[in-house]
Amino acid sequence: MSGSSNIVAMKKVVQQLRLEAGINRVKVSQAAADLQQFCLQHAQQDPLLTGMSSSNNPFRPQAVCSFL
Amino acid sequence: MRSPLTPEMATQEVQLNETLAHLKTESETLKTKLEEERAKLHDVELHQVAEKVEGLGQFVMKTRRTLKGHGNKVLCMDWCKDKRRIVSSSQEHAVTMPCTWVMACAYAPSGCAVACGGLDNKCSVYPLSLDKNENLAAKKKSVAMHTNYLSACSFTNSDMQILTSSGDGTCALWDVESGQLLQSFHGHAADVLCLDLAPSETGNTFVSGGCDKKANVWDMRSGQCIQSFETHESDINSVRYYPSGDAFASGSDDATCRLYDLRADREVAIYSKESIIFGVSSVDFSLSGRLLFGGYNDYTINVWDVLKGTRVSILFGHENRVSTLRVSPDGTAFCTGSWDHTLRIWA
Numbered sequence: 001m002s003g004s005s006n007i008v009a010m011k012k013v014v015q016q017l018r019l020e021a022g023i024n025r026v027k028v029s030q031a032a033a034d035l036q037q038f039c040l041q042h043a044q045q046d047p048l049l050t051g052m053s054s055s056n057n058p059f060r061p062q063a064v065c066s067f068l
Numbered sequence: 069m070r071s072p073l074t075p076e077m078a079t080q081e082v083q084l085n086e087t088l089a090h091l092k093t094e095s096e097t098l099k100t101k102l103e104e105e106r107a108k109l110h111d112v113e114l115h116q117v118a119e120k121v122e123g124l125g126q127f128v129m130k131t132r133r134t135l136k137g138h139g140n141k142v143l144c145m146d147w148c149k150d151k152r153r154i155v156s157s158s159q160e161h162a163v164t165m166p167c168t169w170v171m172a173c174a175y176a177p178s179g180c181a182v183a184c185g186g187l188d189n190k191c192s193v194y195p196l197s198l199d200k201n202e203n204l205a206a207k208k209k210s211v212a213m214h215t216n217y218l219s220a221c222s223f224t225n226s227d228m229q230i231l232t233s234s235g236d237g238t239c240a241l242w243d244v245e246s247g248q249l250l251q252s253f254h255g256h257a258a259d260v261l262c263l264d265l266a267p268s269e270t271g272n273t274f275v276s277g278g279c280d281k282k283a284n285v286w287d288m289r290s291g292q293c294i295q296s297f298e299t300h301e302s303d304i305n306s307v308r309y310y311p312s313g314d315a316f317a318s319g320s321d322d323a324t325c326r327l328y329d330l331r332a333d334r335e336v337a338i339y340s341k342e343s344i345i346f347g348v349s350s351v352d353f354s355l356s357g358r359l360l361f362g363g364y365n366d367y368t369i370n371v372w373d374v375l376k377g378t379r380v381s382i383l384f385g386h387e388n389r390v391s392t393l394r395v396s397p398d399g400t401a402f403c404t405g406s407w408d409h410t411l412r413i414w415a
Contacts, residue, residue, distance in 0.1 A: 007084060010091040017098035020296060023333060027109045031314070031332035032117035035357070036375055038312045040121070042356035047400040049358050
């Protein structure tokens with residue numbers, strides 16, 4: 001009966017929602033502070049952020065790309 | 069025409085309907101509870117926390133290389149870990165592939181093979197060789213088989229396993245050697261368009277995005293969906309983890325990019341402007357996670373300050389949709405592929 005397969009599907013939905021509702025969460029202020037800290041800690045090692053001089057960046061000097 | 073119900077069948081049907089109604093109520097209650105729990109912790113916005121952070125200066129990023137070689141739209145690309153090689157795929161009339169649209173491609177971590185697939189519903193692995201005479205097509209190995217197009221693929225930490233996403237609504241993990249299906253991931257209600265693996269330090273999870281507007285985070289070992297986010301207003305074309313693994317960004321046909329924090333279990337930023345009305349095809353972060361690059365269907369690349377939520381730069385150059393965008397492994401440049409048949413390297 002199609003009724004029972006709907007029930008099986010709905011049971012899965014409910015089970016999934018129970019799982020998701022039950023996880024531990026942190027406050028956005030805490031999560032945001034951590035994201036920010038990661039950015040700032042790694043800022044100096046981010047070439048696209050700090051900008052690299054032509055001498056260091058392999059893509060800036062005019063070398064040739066070849067089709068392998 | 070249905071045969072008349074016996075009394076037993078009628079009772080059964082009533083019972084099933086009651087149980088279904090009961091489950092529906094429970095599901096609504098749980099959804100409300102989920103929203104309430106998430107809202108309780110929403111004490112501040114990311115850009116507010118980032119107010120005291122120094123703003124970013126002017127960015128001068130230009131096309132440093134233009135790669136022409138494809139005869140048609142570039143659909144996908146990936147960097148090799150040696151940072152000097154790129155694999156890209158396109159809508160070609162290829163002799164070796166059984167179909168014309170290769171929608172997904174990925175480099176193996178060793179650099180010795182590439183995986184690709186598309187409208188053939190498969191993901192195949194091709195060994196690479198510098199010997200131009202070798203017929204590599206003959207050595208192709210079919211690994212994954214879906215019941216609809218392959219939208220994305222990625223090797224896991226080794227050359228031995230591949231993760232795929234498909235128009236059939238599922239993702240799957242495959243053993244490359246045997247072609248065996250190791251795990252399948254069910255939960256999306258429509259085509260899955262993209263996936264990204266969590267940085268290895270974070271453990272065995274990956275995120276997928278789909279036409280059902282949802283981004284799902286999965287446990288690779290159990291096949292379980294552990295978190296789900298539904299705030300986009302249209303298809304999610306691209307998902308990418310933040311370098312720490314604690315968050316991920318998404319790009320959508322709704323013309324926005326969004327940032328979801330996994331520990332807060334919610335969306336924490338939207339990157340959008342009224343003037344941006346075309347969909348985002350592809351997103352990636354700079355190494356520190358401070359910059360988010362988005363490739364758009366209006367041919368441009370928008371560069372966003374992830375913390376402050378503002379746009380720091382808009383880049384022009386492509387003459388058609390930007391379909392794919394990836395930052396190089398060492399973070400010195402990023403590559404874009406476009407329907408204008410070219411790839412561009414920006415730095």
